[in-house]
Amino acid sequence: MPAPARTVRVSLTRTVDDSYDILIRPGLLAEIAADLAEARFGQAYALICDSTTEELFGRRLLADLTSRGLPAQLFGVPAGEASKSIETFAGLLASLKTARFTRKDCVIALGGGMVGDLSGFVAGCYMRGLPFVQIPTTLLAQVDSSVGGKVAVNVKDGKNYCGLFHQPRRVYIDPTTLSSLPRDQLLSGLAEVLKHALIADRSFYDFLLENAPAVLGLAPEAVSHLVATSCAIKAKVVEADEREAGLRMILNYGHTIGHAIEDAMAYALPHGQCVAYGMRVVARAARDLDLLPEPDYQAHETLLDAYGLATEPLRLDPDRIMTLALGDKKAGRDRLVFVVPRAIGRVEIRDDLDHAAVTRALGHILA
Template identity: 40%
Template structure:
């Protein structure tokens, strides 16, 4: 078993990574100070595959699990769906030591974490991520949120899980498009923090795309290590943690313009990373070779580079509402080189508009 420790003073926790570990979640929870009633939140795609083995694991360890199934997709990351989870928690009589367990991808993790953070002012939260994107990124670090019609992730809380359990074997049932979506976040970690890892991804991309367990465990472990190190230094995203948003500023705008349906999160982030790399080189923050390397790896992972047909003005409107905006200025995460980024507000609308034009006029979609 690979283990990664997230060190956060009085609410540190461990990420457990091992093939087949989903059947051992109950045992990992058994020695924690938890009540017996447990609410598992999952979606209609994941429930038939893994809710049974997870519920059985909890029951064998003495818990009384209930599985709540919500519709799949970004539309469930809403106050309306959160209300359904609250209602279930209240009707079950969950108390302040009753765990809420997220079984699914980033949407389920964000939704469940938001409910766990606010129900009874906070109950134990456990992550069992089933997508690569959630395993390497959204399940770690304690950012929870639901969307608003005017913007993504605008209503949320920083709330750390008490346990994260990652089983790479569940990725065998993940649709190809969702696997590639997770690889966008994987590429991000190489760009922001680790040239050697970026090089590893270039050399092993075929094995990763083929879902070879050894490569997946290596990738997941390294991403979790990078994120844990960043979060330990800046839990509430006041400075360093902003580097984790590389590609997300434009990416969230792409998602918004597409109604959160045309491009999934990873695809939008891939487009956003390409845009951030282009912006970095146009501002002479990084070399054109570094920008090209990012573009090449994004393409190699089977991800889109552009969002043809999208309106530049519409994208700019979403950028203005981004949650990273402070005093009407966007905090841009831009490249200095592969493995090194910087945060700046000193980016003119002219430069941004020029890059957005490149992203929306080309023909490479998905």
Template identity: 45%
Template sequence: MPIVTVSLADRSYPIVIEPGSLSRVGAFMAEYARPHGVLVVSNPAIAEQYGELVLASLQAVGIPACMALVPPGDRAKSLRNAERLIDRAVAERLDRTSAVLALGGGVIGDLAGFVAAIYLRGVSFIQVPTSLLAQVDASVGGKTAVNHRAGKNLVGCFHQPRLVVIDPCVLETLPRREVGAGLAEMVKHGVILDASYFIRLESGMRRLRALDQDELTEAIAGSCALKASVVAADEREAGRRALLNYGHTFGHALETVTCYRRYKHGEAVALGMEMAAMLSQDLGLLSHEDALRQRELLRAAGLPVAVKRASHITVDGLLAAMEHDKKVVRGRLRFVLAKRIGAGFVADDIPVDAVRSVCRRFLESER
């Protein structure tokens, strides 16, 4: 059973990765957190599959719990839904010794974590991610947020979990697009952080897509370890952690102009990674060979690497969305680019004309 530790002094926490661990959530909480009450946040579909199992595991160790449901989809990340969850916490008389548990994907984790951060000035937070994307990315690192009409994740804060429990078995019920969305974040970790991990994904992608439990467990642990090392070095994204935004400046813009409806988050990140690779090549940083390796691995993961020409996405629309991105620093867009596989870096001095050129050529290209 791999256990990855996010090292943050007295706020360090374990990430437990084990097939079948969903039935032991209560036991892990008794060992690592021990709250006196728990608000489990989920959506109807996930709660129907796993809600009773998690509640029973909490009951078995004497931890009282209740469940609150929110609608599925990224638009559930709203201030209104956060307020509704707080209303439920108040009605259940949850106090500062209580915890909020996120049972679901990245949307649930972001929303539930935000509620845990602001309720009573902060209560314990537990992540039980049920999507691959959440398991390898969103559940690790303490970023919480809701969306604003001007852009994605504009209202939020950092609030680290006390515990993350990852059960790869739940991925067997995940739609194929959702699996691909998580694989995009894993590819991202390889591109920006670790060439050997990228090579491992190249050799193991077929088994990962087939949901081989041994391959998944080790690959998920590898991604979590890479992200944990970055978070430990730069918790609040003052420097190195910004590397994790590779593909996200372009990707978030694509999500914004399509109203979060056309692409899964990981699909948008995959497209954003392709645009970031184009920009890296234009600036003479990334070789054609490495850009092609990235593209082929994304394809092997079943991810899109181009948009349809009739998609009605415009260059001006993308640029306008980027201007509202939370990664804008002192009026300058911040991009994560790649020098080679395994070597990402942050740049905030990219000419707008270069970005415009990438957007135009990407929207016109067929790959």
């Protein structure tokens, strides 16, 4: 018998509190510098924007930070998903190093989900992790990507393949930033909002249906309520399952087919709008399989119609969409995993949904 190995145990059990606040108020953007001066998340601030948000909000925020005596430097990347890359990530790391940022400093992500995911990943990796705050400026980022701490960049053939869980220290949402957002981007974010109601909250469904004109007209009170409710729904799911071991998967409602449509359309249609088609397809298959009662199915259709989402028939081949869906990373081995609606506000995760029924349901959204 060999002598027992000498064992040195490295004891690292720890309790972590990554809790943070999401602040939502029209006009908040002008108050962020003052709040940061008080919160002191960092000594200096690396403000990351894309070319659009730099122009719209970034320079102004930089001036606010500087005038409050907070050392800050702006780092711009080109707008567009192509910037959520390893190359841009490496470029930002080098720029932060040249500018002598340290672990005592803080990253600010100012922009849509692309800037949030990229900047959060930079913050999580630079010198093994800096604090960061999010200032989401698209609806999709305000209700979805800025909540939950998933940050990533894309690698060739792999969207979000290289990433971390790195929670922000605070999220600042100013709904008035949405007034410059192109209509199709607004609709894309609204699809994720509708998704939150459809998976988890019947009374939010009622609010969205009653207030569709106010929401589409960006009435500040309606939009603030919608953003806060959406964030609360996502936050509750994330609190229960931060690392996506189970429940968090319900946030993928509409995404199994949505991602395949996004792919089939070569990303010409914004993400949320593809998800809206995906939700219509799964709801119809669920109805046809007697999993979703007819009145709930009709209510589901009514809400998407009220927002003009996924109303135009697409010119795509259903078999190709199913093949693409089977290639999706969220799709088990050969059975597709679907988030299946059982009523408005209630879903379940299933891997036994009949693929033929889903293919038939696709006929409903195709030309």
